[in-house]
Amino acid sequence: MILQTALLIGLVIFSVLAIALKDLLKSAISLAVSSLLLGIIFFRMNAPYAGVFEISVVAGLITVLFILTIALTKSGDEVRESKLVNWVFPLVFVAFLVIDALVMKGLLGKVPALASGPEAGTFGEVLWRGRTLDLVGQIAVILAGVFAVLALFRKRDKHD
Amino acid sequence: MTNTWYLYLFFAAALVFAGLLGLLGKRNLIKLFIAIGVIGKGISLLLLSTGFAKANILTAQALVITYIVIEVSLVATALALIINIYRHTRSLDIRDLAKLKG
Numbered sequence: 001m002i003l004q005t006a007l008l009i010g011l012v013i014f015s016v017l018a019i020a021l022k023d024l025l026k027s028a029i030s031l032a033v034s035s036l037l038l039g040i041i042f043f044r045m046n047a048p049y050a051g052v053f054e055i056s057v058v059a060g061l062i063t064v065l066f067i068l069t070i071a072l073t074k075s076g077d078e079v080r081e082s083k084l085v086n087w088v089f090p091l092v093f094v095a096f097l098v099i100d101a102l103v104m105k106g107l108l109g110k111v112p113a114l115a116s117g118p119e120a121g122t123f124g125e126v127l128w129r130g131r132t133l134d135l136v137g138q139i140a141v142i143l144a145g146v147f148a149v150l151a152l153f154r155k156r157d158k159h160d
Numbered sequence: 161m162t163n164t165w166y167l168y169l170f171f172a173a174a175l176v177f178a179g180l181l182g183l184l185g186k187r188n189l190i191k192l193f194i195a196i197g198v199i200g201k202g203i204s205l206l207l208l209s210t211g212f213a214k215a216n217i218l219t220a221q222a223l224v225i226t227y228i229v230i231e232v233s234l235v236a237t238a239l240a241l242i243i244n245i246y247r248h249t250r251s252l253d254i255r256d257l258a259k260l261k262g
Contacts, residue, residue, distance in 0.1 A: 080187070
């Protein structure tokens with residue numbers, strides 16, 4: 001429980017750093033570290049498949065994509081951020097944490113959630129039999145992403 | 161079990177709020193997508209922790225994997241768009257997008 005809490009605190013700290021840091025490369029690496037911590041949390045919640053996906057795809061692939069984009073857009077660091085945000089951001093965030101700690105306990109009893117019994121079978125059975133349509137949707141989403149990237153990087157025709 | 165669930169929901173809400181603050185305050189396009197990534201982390205933590213607390217971890221895992229696939233596709237498309245915007249405007253400032261001059 002203590003280790004899990006420490007991992008969750010690390011996850012929030014690195015996520016906030018990813019948003020707050022000025023250097024884009026450092027913030028992309030902080031995002032990768034927070035994904036790594038989230039993957040470890042998933043492993044500790046008995047969800048190894050989600051943990052593997054989180055670490056390999058989100059901490060690996062998405063970080064590479066972010067770093068590639070940062071390298072291709074060199075003057076990205078020159079965007080002037082508003083100075084007001086720099087000191088308002090931590091204040092509002094700490095205020096939200098206090099409200100969150102006070103209110104969340106009361107909300108837990110009121111939010112309706114399905115009270116079902118423990119599941120039977122393995123993860124494979126649940127994924128392939130129970131969520132078959134999700135898999136079809138995933139294939140469609142991947143194809144849509146591929147076509148979108150191809151369309152955005154196509155070469156110009158001669159008459160353009 | 162409720163105590164563990166409370167802990168996870170507390171941190172998931174903190175992540176979502178941090179991402180929303182980033183979306184509201186930042187002007188760099190890449191920073192905005194990093195903020196969207198942070199919101200996504202909060203949502204996947206929420207999904208999996210609810211599955212964990214209600215003894216439905218397998219379905220929750222299937223949903224989280226679906227979300228991760230969607231996120232990869234989203235980020236790839238968005239970063240391709242950002243590179244195209246950078247080629248046009250030579251800047252990553254979101255305010256430059258308001259100038260719709262070709």
